[in-house]
Amino acid sequence: MSSAPLSPQAEAPARAPARAPATTSSPATRVLGALTLAGLALLLLYALVWSPADRDMHDSVRLMYLHVPTAIAAYLGCAITTVASAMWLWRRSEGWWVLGGAAAEVATVFTGLALVTGSIWGRPTWGTYWQWDPRITSTTLLFIMLIGVQALRRIDNEGGDAAARGVRGAVVGLLLFPNVMIVHFSVDWWRSLHQTATITRLDPTIEGTMLFTLMLGIVVMGMLFSWLLVHRFRVGWLEERLGTVGLDQAIVERRAEAGVVAP
Amino acid sequence: MFRDAGLVAGKDLRIELRSHVTTQQVAPFAILMLILFGVALDPDRGILDRASSGLFWVAVLFCSLLAIQRAFVIESADGGRDSLRLSGLDPAGIFLGKAAAIFLQLLVLEVVLAVGVVVMYGPDVTGVPLLLATCLAATAGLAAAGTLYGVLAAGLRVRETLLPILLLPVLAPVLIGATKAFEAALGGVAADGWPWCGLLVTFALLYVAFGTLAFGPLLEEA
Numbered sequence: 351m352s353s354a355p356l357s358p359q360a361e362a363p364a365r366a367p368a369r370a371p372a373t374t375s376s377p378a379t380r381v382l383g384a385l386t387l388a389g390l391a392l393l394l395l396y397a398l399v400w401s402p403a404d405r406d407m408h409d410s411v412r413l414m415y416l417h418v419p420t421a422i423a424a425y426l427g428c429a430i431t432t433v434a435s436a437m438w439l440w441r442r443s444e445g446w447w448v449l450g451g452a453a454a455e456v457a458t459v460f461t462g463l464a465l466v467t468g469s470i471w472g473r474p475t476w477g478t479y480w481q482w483d484p485r486i487t488s489t490t491l492l493f494i495m496l497i498g499v500q501a502l503r504r505i506d507n508e509g510g511d512a513a514a515r516g517v518r519g520a521v522v523g524l525l526l527f528p529n530v531m532i533v534h535f536s537v538d539w540w541r542s543l544h545q546t547a548t549i550t551r552l553d554p555t556i557e558g559t560m561l562f563t564l565m566l567g568i569v570v571m572g573m574l575f576s577w578l579l580v581h582r583f584r585v586g587w588l589e590e591r592l593g594t595v596g597l598d599q600a601i602v603e604r605r606a607e608a609g610v611v612a613p
Numbered sequence: 614m615f616r617d618a619g620l621v622a623g624k625d626l627r628i629e630l631r632s633h634v635t636t637q638q639v640a641p642f643a644i645l646m647l648i649l650f651g652v653a654l655d656p657d658r659g660i661l662d663r664a665s666s667g668l669f670w671v672a673v674l675f676c677s678l679l680a681i682q683r684a685f686v687i688e689s690a691d692g693g694r695d696s697l698r699l700s701g702l703d704p705a706g707i708f709l710g711k712a713a714a715i716f717l718q719l720l721v722l723e724v725v726l727a728v729g730v731v732v733m734y735g736p737d738v739t740g741v742p743l744l745l746a747t748c749l750a751a752t753a754g755l756a757a758a759g760t761l762y763g764v765l766a767a768g769l770r771v772r773e774t775l776l777p778i779l780l781l782p783v784l785a786p787v788l789i790g791a792t793k794a795f796e797a798a799l800g801g802v803a804a805d806g807w808p809w810c811g812l813l814v815t816f817a818l819l820y821v822a823f824g825t826l827a828f829g830p831l832l833e834e835a
């Protein structure tokens with residue numbers, strides 16, 4: 351650590367070493383993004399215009415084409431978080447850490463969307479935004495758990511230094527899916543004692559255009575999920591790089607201050 | 614491993630016997646909660662009697678947060694965590710010991726709370742074997758999961774605020790199972806409560822197993 355006063359040379363901008371391009375897009379993701387946009391437009395047409403209204407749920411069934419796929423994507427994100435956390439604990443490679451964080455974040459978004467769409471759907475169907483339905487209850491608990499995972503990961507990542515990274519964030523990520531399973535199971539059991547079939551579920555024998563629309567929704571939401579996950583992963587990866595770039599730059603600046611020519 | 618667990622549990626309980634934090638701070642807080650529930654829910658409407666199982670377990674849950682924080686705060690002074698790491702004790706033993714100390718303190722708190730609930734909310738006490746089994750199983754689960762998440766948050770600047778958000782969603786099954794079992798014992802058919810007790814035992818076993826495995830690496834971090 352140098353205690354010398356700042357010399358005029360320090361004002362000169364130090365050249366940062368060349369690094370990876372600061373972008374998160376690539377030809378593949380641009381194609382995926384375009385396809386996702388087209389798919390979303392097609393899904394809207396099918397969901398809002400071309401598919402018929404449901405016998406029991408009437409037009410509110412259309413929200414299901416968005417709600418069910420977002421919920422599936424949310425659970426997929428949780429599963430990826432758990433697998434990535436386990437892989438990080440085993441291999442300790444940066445990629446798994448970044449993937450775990452990216453999946454947790456995207457899962458939070460989709461869980462929130464699933465809760466909001468479910469709630470909006472519940473208003474005309476059940477007459478209330480909130481019902482003590484097992485899925486709503488356990489999904490809300492899942493949402494809180496996901497927020498907790500990210501809070502802890504942020505702390506664990508404070509230094510941006512892979513070597514000093516704690517296993518705490520990864521252990522909580524690893525426990526995420528088992529916890530979701532336990533909570534889901536117990537909440538299911540809890541509510542099943544009180545009420546059976548007060549809730550109109552999606553007709554299990556759905557067919558034709560409605561089934562196709564739902565399947566299309568799942569595929570499109572899967573594409574959106576992948577697109578977001580890839581981009582979030584790349585942002586996370588660049589953040590990791592930023593830590594080292596900052597360090598290199600600081601070293602270059604200090605050397606310039608001391609008048610030492612870089613080796 | 615079990616000898617180490619005994620040592621750690623003995624140390625934690627000795628600290629508690631000398632500092633009286635659980636008996637003089639957490640237990641009064643527990644009773645205070647019962648009074649606050651009573652004020653909030655209006656004692657004349659008969660809600661308290663019907664909700665006594667749930668309120669009892671919510672109070673236990675909040676007390677357990679305090680007990681868990683306390684279990685790790687006592688390690689933070691004078692480099693206690695470093696000495697624990699360097700002591701050569703088996704990490705699994707440390708986990709079991711910490712959990713056992715929390716378990717015993719929570720049981721004492723539950724006795725205090727139970728007396729408070731019976732006196733203040735006035736439920737008819739029936740199905741005592743189920744009540745006792747539920748207390749043991751649920752408290753074991755609380756202590757095991759709490760110790761695991763407690764060490765996760767230990768040593769962080771934000772530990773007091775982080776622990777509840779990490780731990781309480783995970784403990785939701787304990788709250789559900791214990792409340793259901795208590796309701797069955799107090800008002801309904803006791804036979805309905807035993808499966809819930811089974812859920813609590815399963816939860817406790819899962820977390821004891823996971824904590825025994827994961828505590829070593831986590832203690833290194835904290």
